[in-house]
Amino acid sequence: MSAVAHGHDDHHGELHNPMEPTRQEQIVMNRFGLWLFCFSEVFLFAALLAARFYLWRDPDVGALRPDLPQAPALIFTCVLLVSSFFMNRAEVAAANEDRATFNFSMASTFVMGLIFLVGVIVLEWGVGGETHILPTSGAFGAVFFAMTGMHAIHVITGLIFVAIVWRNGNLGNYSREDHWGVEACAIYWHFVDLVWIFFYPAIYLIGLAVHIPIH
Amino acid sequence: MKYFLTSALVRGLVGQIVTTWLSYSLIRSFRMTVEGWTVPEVGLDEPAVVLACIIGLFGFLLSCGVVTDWLKMMAGHKPHLKHGAQGRPGWTRYVNIDVNHKVIGIQYGLNSIFILLIGGLLAILFRLELAMPGLQFLQSGDQYNTLFSAHGIIMIAAIFAGVGAMTNYLGPVLIGASDMAFPRLNAFSYWVGVPSAVILLAGIFLGGWDTGWVGYPTHSTTTKMIGVQMFLLGFYLNGFSSIASGLNMVVTAVYMRAKGMSYFRMPIFVWAAVAASILQATTTQTVGVALTMVVAQRTLGMNFFTPILDPELLAAGVPAGDPILFQHIFWFYSHPAVYVWILPGLGIISELLPVFTRKPLFGYKWIALSSVGIALVGMLVWAHHMLTSSMPPTWKIPFMLSTLLVAVPTGVKFFSWLATIWEGKMRFPTPMLFVLGSISVFLLGGLSGPILGTIGTDMHLHDTYFVVGHFHATVFGGFVFPFFAAIYYWFPKMTGKMYDELLGKIHFWIMVPGFWVMSLLQMRVGVLGMRRRIADYGPDLGIQVEQALITVATLAIGWSVLIMIYNLVSSVRKTELAPENPWESRSPEFLAPSPLPEFNYLAPIEVVGEPYDYGLEGATYAVVPTPAGD
Amino acid sequence: MSKNAKHFSIVGILIPIVTAIVYYTISTFFFELPEAASAEASIIDDLFNGHYILIAFLFAIVVVPLVYSISVFRQEEGDETDAPHIHENTTLEIAWTVLPIFLVIGFGIWGVTNYNAVIASEPDEITIYVQGYKWDWTFYYPDHDYKSDQALVLQEDVPVLLEMQSSDVIHAFWVPGFRVKQDVYPYDTENQALNFASGPDYDPEPYHFKPQVMRFTPVKEGVYRVRCAEICGTSHYSMLANVFVLSPSNYQAWLAGDYLLPPDPNLVNSQPGEGYYLDALNDFTIENGFTPPPPPELAPVEDEG
Incomplete structure (x- = not known):
């Protein structure tokens, strides 16, 4: 069989790439790649927002929204926003090789993210609690669960990410020069946060509240 | 054989089948325990199928090992990239996880041709059925519907794989890089496409589906053929491949260009690939949303698309779903998707024309920017697929205008090609023939476009065979023929052997005229009243002769592709080596040895001139280091 | 230059001829529409006709130079030199970007008025x-x-x-x-x-x-x-x-x-x-050979007026 794109195996064993990017060059590319990925995800969430504004409306009244309890949503939104602050602190701490602050901040981020997630699932979705909306509640239910669900999947990914970075930080894998893992985690976490800043008013604030009858 | 059976491909497939089957059984048993013994209406338990397919994908990825390095990184290790064949025979690289972009490119290419053959076989089956009025050998409309629906989505998967082949193999080579920016992600993009293709193909046998590749609700949300779930999932999972490879290509082109290669000195194909990659990386997300919504509506009863509502909810003022929503989100991706295929193809045309006319590419900057223009305008035309829907005229008219605007950057490309050819010293080996064939066929596609863009004429032509002819001309002219041209052109570079010129010409002279006949007649029967996606048609339309001819042309196209495959396979086995630069190209890869070394160039190359300065005395594009001692 | 002028004049003569042939072929035979049976059909067919002229013209201005180049500008036996180094002409580039924009706007306006005529409501519907x-x-x-x-x-x-x-x-x-x-x-x-x-x-x-x-x-x-x-x-x-x-x-x-x-x-x-x-x-079935369809059954009309 002919050799297609085979290396010069002159030296046998490990092949060396004469043009391999350095770690610093790789980090620059990683950063750009991650920002592009966030840009790509914008389209995902924009499509959900478009669905929300397309479906939750009435030809006479205009925009509608489901009548959902306001207080918990506001509290959990605040918790998520504050978690971003701690994420930022963790990143700074990693850059300064300050292990104690890093640990505390990562733990805070993780716990706050978890509170947000559990809060959405228990109080908003009504899993194991009082239900205000069901997936089958017309376009309200469908889009509500699609938006919060898609966001929750990203929060779960973020939590796993935070946990991994937290552990790796304690293994001493990040240094002043190279803490790309923490930075990536921070960018991702801020992005998830930012999405919620758009989702929260779209779900809870904009439009005329309509009560959903539930049995 | 031992190497094959332990390859990542076989391990992955076994892993996928075992995990899918196990999880299906588990979920099914769980549901039976909880809900009691019920026989599902369609033979399979639909929600269980959906979950099992998703779990099966993870089964594939874990057992083939493409995510192993990432798992190690998560555990805090720092795995090194493994280059080369790892002590196994060279061919095993193509069935194993390999991070080299050329290997991945060829993997994509082989995958693409394999899936292309399956899709083509389906097309030939239903073309035979359509050769005469009446149902000949198919037993029902459902069988026909499954065939054409599967043909559509399988061909789309094949085309995406083909685009992957071209961008992966050529991208880094043309910009003088050693590999893509993210080699592991690159391998992941390829390998995630394999299980999703398996899911798509399995859908044909597990019930089939009858929604076409568009899967419009409320038909896709209510059809009893549960192959539709496999279709939606396979389509959706393929999207991961698209997004990841799109991101990868953009980052590579931005950061890994050779020294001296400014943006306007990049080979024109790279411009096209980047424009396509931006579309691919962004709009794919929206179709993901649309497909997920259909899956959710089918399995969880979430009402996105059905205007039917429980009376109590209706009375309370809760809004219902709307099928038009799907069409918006779906076409926001699926129209640009076509540009994702044709932009790299048109890039190949622009790349090859100067080589074979021995003249500079006319208006390089204009062609480069027209790719970006097509990509941008392409994002704003999606609703022209809905000109006969119940969308209000205030929406239809802007989309009609934006659609017509696509003609402008496309025209720039055509005129620049003509100016490149004019006064050239043309040579006609097989790649050039296919380039000229592409231009002629893409012209058919382009000319039949504006007539579909104005609403009045579209009311007659929408969903007829005219659209089928237009679409196939666009995709063959914009992707398939350039893809073949690229295969023939870079074949000596990929393998170090030359293909058989006579067989290549025979391939061309059967396929391109065959395609003209097929496409033009499809447009003709469409104008006369033949609708799309019908299993049978009446003799009252008076189109029997045309239908029979279309079928003959399809068969000819099928045979000619087999000739190409025979040509490539037999040429790879030749012992005679091809010259390093058979086309006298100025491109850097043709100044390097064939086949290209593991890292493309022995040392970083440097760009010192314009890429297409043919006919300019003493001009050089790139300085490529040659092996010591040569 | 005189040689180039010869090429241009041949192409210039061929383009209108090819346009006419293609237009005649597609409008009277190849893309002939089914007989117009509604008032709207005549309106739409006007637009079709406009598009057919456009198609014929664009086909000619691409295919004539393409085929002409293929037959004339070939590599001659034994000639290994490159062709002249002509790589851009900004005037030409601007022309073929801007002129199509006018064409597009023209067809856009025609398309809108045509569509408005098609969907216009009429008295006594x-x-x-x-x-x-x-x-x-x-x-x-x-x-x-x-x-x-x-x-x-x-x-x-x-x-x-x-x-x-x-x-x-x-x-x-x-x-x-x-x-x-x-x-x-x-x-x-x-x-x-x-x-x-x-x-x-x-x-x-x-x-x-x-x-x-x-x-x-x-x-x-x-x-x-x-x-x-x-x-x-x-x-x-x-x-x-x-x-x-x-x-x-x-x-x-x-x-x-x-x-x-x-x-x-x-x-x-x-x-x-x-x-x-x-x-x-x-809704008739064919079991024993072909039977002409029975005339459709009509339910009695209950005219309230």
Whole structure:
């Protein structure tokens, strides 16, 4: 069989790439790649927002929204926003090789993210609690669960990410020069946060509240 | 054989089948325990199928090992990239996880041709059925519907794989890089496409589906053929491949260009690939949303698309779903998707024309920017697929205008090609023939476009065979023929052997005229009243002769592709080596040895001139280091 | 330069000739449209004609230089030199970017006015409700409270307004001779107030339900066919219904129950074995050879007026 794109195996064993990017060059590319990925995800969430504004409306009244309890949503939104602050602190701490602050901040981020997630699932979705909306509640239910669900999947990914970075930080894998893992985690976490800043008013604030009858 | 059976491909497939089957059984048993013994209406338990397919994908990825390095990184290790064949025979690289972009490119290419053959076989089956009025050998409309629906989505998967082949193999080579920016992600993009293709193909046998590749609700949300779930999932999972490879290509082109290669000195194909990659990386997300919504509506009863509502909810003022929503989100991706295929193809045309006319590419900057223009305008035309829907005229008219605007950057490309050819010293080996064939066929596609863009004429032509002819001309002219041209052109570079010129010409002279006949007649029967996606048609339309001819042309196209495959396979086995630069190209890869070394160039190359300065005395594009001692 | 002038003049002469040949071929034969049978069809056909001229012209200005170059600008035997180094001409580039923009704007404006003319409403329209379902059509005449399962019957030269809805999935109403096409969307089947077939109880107002609307004026007596143009499942291909355009006197007679619809000439002339597709048209079966279709049964018209 002919050799297609085979290396010069002159030296046998490990092949060396004469043009391999350095770690610093790789980090620059990683950063750009991650920002592009966030840009790509914008389209995902924009499509959900478009669905929300397309479906939750009435030809006479205009925009509608489901009548959902306001207080918990506001509290959990605040918790998520504050978690971003701690994420930022963790990143700074990693850059300064300050292990104690890093640990505390990562733990805070993780716990706050978890509170947000559990809060959405228990109080908003009504899993194991009082239900205000069901997936089958017309376009309200469908889009509500699609938006919060898609966001929750990203929060779960973020939590796993935070946990991994937290552990790796304690293994001493990040240094002043190279803490790309923490930075990536921070960018991702801020992005998830930012999405919620758009989702929260779209779900809870904009439009005329309509009560959903539930049995 | 031992190497094959332990390859990542076989391990992955076994892993996928075992995990899918196990999880299906588990979920099914769980549901039976909880809900009691019920026989599902369609033979399979639909929600269980959906979950099992998703779990099966993870089964594939874990057992083939493409995510192993990432798992190690998560555990805090720092795995090194493994280059080369790892002590196994060279061919095993193509069935194993390999991070080299050329290997991945060829993997994509082989995958693409394999899936292309399956899709083509389906097309030939239903073309035979359509050769005469009446149902000949198919037993029902459902069988026909499954065939054409599967043909559509399988061909789309094949085309995406083909685009992957071209961008992966050529991208880094043309910009003088050693590999893509993210080699592991690159391998992941390829390998995630394999299980999703398996899911798509399995859908044909597990019930089939009858929604076409568009899967419009409320038909896709209510059809009893549960192959539709496999279709939606396979389509959706393929999207991961698209997004990841799109991101990868953009980052590579931005950061890994050779020294001296400014943006306007990049080979024109790279411009096209980047424009396509931006579309691919962004709009794919929206179709993901649309497909997920259909899956959710089918399995969880979430009402996105059905205007039917429980009376109590209706009375309370809760809004219902709307099928038009799907069409918006779906076409926001699926129209640009076509540009994702044709932009790299048109890039190949622009790349090859100067080589074979021995003249500079006319208006390089204009062609480069027209790719970006097509990509941008392409994002704003999606609703022209809905000109006969119940969308209000205030929406239809802007989309009609934006659609017509696509003609402008496309025209720039055509005129620049003509100016490149004019006064050239043309040579006609097989790649050039296919380039000229592409231009002629893409012209058919382009000319039949504006007539579909104005609403009045579209009311007659929408969903007829005219659209089928237009679409196939666009995709063959914009992707398939350039893809073949690229295969023939870079074949000596990929393998170090030359293909058989006579067989290549025979391939061309059967396929391109065959395609003209097929496409033009499809447009003709469409104008006369033949609708799309019908299993049978009446003799009252008076189109029997045309239908029979279309079928003959399809068969000819099928045979000619087999000739190409025979040509490539037999040429790879030749012992005679091809010259390093058979086309006298100025491109850097043709100044390097064939086949290209593991890292493309022995040392970083440097760009010192314009890429297409043919006919300019003493001009050089790139300085490529040659092996010591040569 | 003189050599180039020769090339340009040959191409310049060939372009109008090829344009004329292509236009003649596609408009009179290759892309000839089905006979125009509605007022809207003539309007749309004007636009078609404009597009055909455009297609012929653009085809010529690309194909003539392309074919000419292929036959003239070839590498000569033994000539290994490169061609002249001509790589751009900004004037030319701007010209072929800007001129098409004007062409596009022109066609855009034409397209808008054309579309407005097609959808314009006319006085004295007859409203007919159309219901699509898997895989057939039903027509309901609200003015006469009469339901026709067999065929859509129209009066020559009288504009009609079709209000359409579907009972299950998306269908599309298309009669090639009338040119116009409209997707038909599903509605709530359980809700009687939204159901055309429920006759006098039909009242969509409170539900914001808007049926899909299509207008046209049939202008030629004859038999046509509704073809569903949106994939809708198993028997999509045979989701057909006949359309009869009758003269005013016949139409009045039909409304009064005195006129039997003529057998479809396409059915009478068709051969055994073609029945699978034709079955759908009038719900007759072919078991022992070919039987001409019975005339459609008409329910008595209950004219309230």
